[in-house]
Amino acid sequence: xxxxxxxxxxxxxxxxxxxxxxxxxxxxxxxxxxxxxxxxxxxxxxxxxxxxxxxxxxxxxxxxxxxxxxxxxxxxxxxxxxxxxxxxxxxxxxxxxxxxxxxxxxxxxxxxxxxxxxxxxxxxxxxxxxxxxxxxxxxxxxxxxxxxxxxxxxxxxxxxxxxxxxxxxxxxxxxxxxxxxxxxxxxxxxxxxxxxxxxxxxxxxxxxxxxxxxxxxxxxxxxxxxxxxxxxxxxxxxxxxxxxxxxxxxxxxxxxxxxxxxxxxxxxxxxxxxxxxxxxxxxxxxxxxxxxxxxxxxxxxxxxxxxxxxxxxxxxxxxxxxxxxxxxxxxxxxxxxxxxxxxxxxxxxxxxxxxxxxxxxxxxxxxxxxxxxxxxxxxxxxxxxxxxxxxxxxxxxxxxxxxxxxxxxxxxxxxxxxxxxxxxxxxxxxxxxxxxxxxxxxxxxxxxxxxxxxxxxxxxxxxxxxxxxxxxxxxxxxxxxxxxxxxxxxxxxxxxxxxx
Numbered sequence: 001x002x003x004x005x006x007x008x009x010x011x012x013x014x015x016x017x018x019x020x021x022x023x024x025x026x027x028x029x030x031x032x033x034x035x036x037x038x039x040x041x042x043x044x045x046x047x048x049x050x051x052x053x054x055x056x057x058x059x060x061x062x063x064x065x066x067x068x069x070x071x072x073x074x075x076x077x078x079x080x081x082x083x084x085x086x087x088x089x090x091x092x093x094x095x096x097x098x099x100x101x102x103x104x105x106x107x108x109x110x111x112x113x114x115x116x117x118x119x120x121x122x123x124x125x126x127x128x129x130x131x132x133x134x135x136x137x138x139x140x141x142x143x144x145x146x147x148x149x150x151x152x153x154x155x156x157x158x159x160x161x162x163x164x165x166x167x168x169x170x171x172x173x174x175x176x177x178x179x180x181x182x183x184x185x186x187x188x189x190x191x192x193x194x195x196x197x198x199x200x201x202x203x204x205x206x207x208x209x210x211x212x213x214x215x216x217x218x219x220x221x222x223x224x225x226x227x228x229x230x231x232x233x234x235x236x237x238x239x240x241x242x243x244x245x246x247x248x249x250x251x252x253x254x255x256x257x258x259x260x261x262x263x264x265x266x267x268x269x270x271x272x273x274x275x276x277x278x279x280x281x282x283x284x285x286x287x288x289x290x291x292x293x294x295x296x297x298x299x300x301x302x303x304x305x306x307x308x309x310x311x312x313x314x315x316x317x318x319x320x321x322x323x324x325x326x327x328x329x330x331x332x333x334x335x336x337x338x339x340x341x342x343x344x345x346x347x348x349x350x351x352x353x354x355x356x357x358x359x360x361x362x363x364x365x366x367x368x369x370x371x372x373x374x375x376x377x378x379x380x381x382x383x384x385x386x387x388x389x390x391x392x393x394x395x396x397x398x399x400x401x402x403x404x405x406x407x408x409x410x411x412x413x414x415x416x417x418x419x420x421x422x423x424x425x426x427x428x429x430x431x432x433x434x435x436x437x438x439x440x441x442x443x444x445x446x447x448x449x450x451x452x453x454x455x456x457x458x459x460x461x462x463x464x465x466x467x468x469x470x471x472x473x474x475x476x477x478x479x480x481x482x483x484x485x486x487x488x489x490x491x492x493x494x495x496x497x498x499x500x
Contacts, residue, residue, distance in 0.1 A: 193221075272297060
């Protein structure tokens with residue numbers, strides 16, 4: 001999407017999936033990715049740099065320095081006249097121990113200008129305006145900048161992503177040597193995502209990362225061959241882990257969960273692991289009394305499993321996401337609402353057997369809900385929206401993507417919800433212009449997604465300018481969204497980000 005400022009395109013800070021790929025460096029440490037922790041962080045990292053005017057006027061007007069636009073990730077590096085050595089990583093997470101970096105005395109300009117360029121008080125303020133990619137570049141400018149940037153406060157909310165092939169250096173003899181992770185420890189990373197690793201790789205990581213025993217709070221394993229034994233060793237050795245994610249790991253079994261899960265874990269995510277079924281939920285419910293968040297994508301979990309949660313979990317668990325749990329029916333919803341009455345976030349996305357009656361049970365029993373996701377539930381109709389509007393008075397976010405039976409009548413029910421801030425109606429193919437009129441009085445709405453709604457016209461969409469408090473409007477693949485309409489929105493909704 002174009003940046004309205006000067007017509008420049010958005011700099012390549014982060015892709016839409018929130019990952020930053022770091023090209024390989026000689027010491028192997030650069031070949032990592034970084035992922036953000038929250039949407040707010042993602043939004044900030046994706047924004048072009050907006051650097052405050054605290055640079056020296058003398059530096060700003062030097063005719064012998066080529067100063068590029070500050071939108072460029074390399075702007076300050078260029079300002080310091082530092083050229084990267086051949087083959088060096090553009091945005092490496094670490095630098096080789098032997099790599100030479102300029103000292104402050106070698107920076108251009110007068111002594112006062114050089115002093116300003118390394119003033120830690122100024123740098124500590126300045127570096128907040130840069131994305132993760134840009135910080136990686138700036139850390140290579142000089143030792144003074146790296147010393148400031150390697151403070152843990154600049155990396156909070158970011159998670160390094162390490163692939164198995166990036167964890168080793170190949171020695172001249174052909175043997176493999178595990179890379180040094182000291183650079184990550186200096187910046188205080190307390191969460192990691194390991195991709196494609198084995199039991200041995202995890203043991204090597206534990207032995208080589210200085211903070212692994214107590215300092216790592218979050219671990220994510222994706223597409224890995226970890227077994228029951230590896231899972232048990234990891235959770236036994238890494239005693240600080242309270243958040244665990246297992247995705248696409250098909251070699252551990254339910255027995256491994258019984259032997260390894262520890263009561264200190266408060267958040268667990270399990271997805272695309274073929275050996276997970278009802279007995280896994282039994283292990284989770286019995287061994288994790290302090291569980292606050294459970295994200296589950298398991299095709300073989302049935303209604304019975306949702307009755308396993310204990311009374312304490314009913315008090316502590318506030319987030320439950322059951323994504324594509326195809327075997328869950330309304331009977332499972334009955335078990336869930338009685339086992340976990342204090343939920344504030346619930347997702348039944350892809351639970352295709354849940355009907356309006358299941359939604360009625362949710363609305364009547366989970367009055368504390370603030371976020372509800374019913375996307376890809378093809379049996380949901382307007383009646384379900386009536387139940388939601390009548391009983392869920394605290395609801396702030398509602399996701400109805402691909403609920404193909406929802407019509408304008410359903411939107412009329414939602415129009416009475418004064419607390420609703422985010423409404424997703426992607427590919428709701430029966431929603432028409434008349435339905436949009438019901439939304440125009442919802443002054444609380446801050447985000448509205450109408451992507452892929454084929455029946456909405458330019459005339460109907462233009463009425464959305466009445467939602468003056470709207471902050472984000474998504475119209476991707478919406479036939480009625482014309483260039484003229486976007487221009488109209490830019491004039492009448494200046495504070496709203498319209499996604500084309």
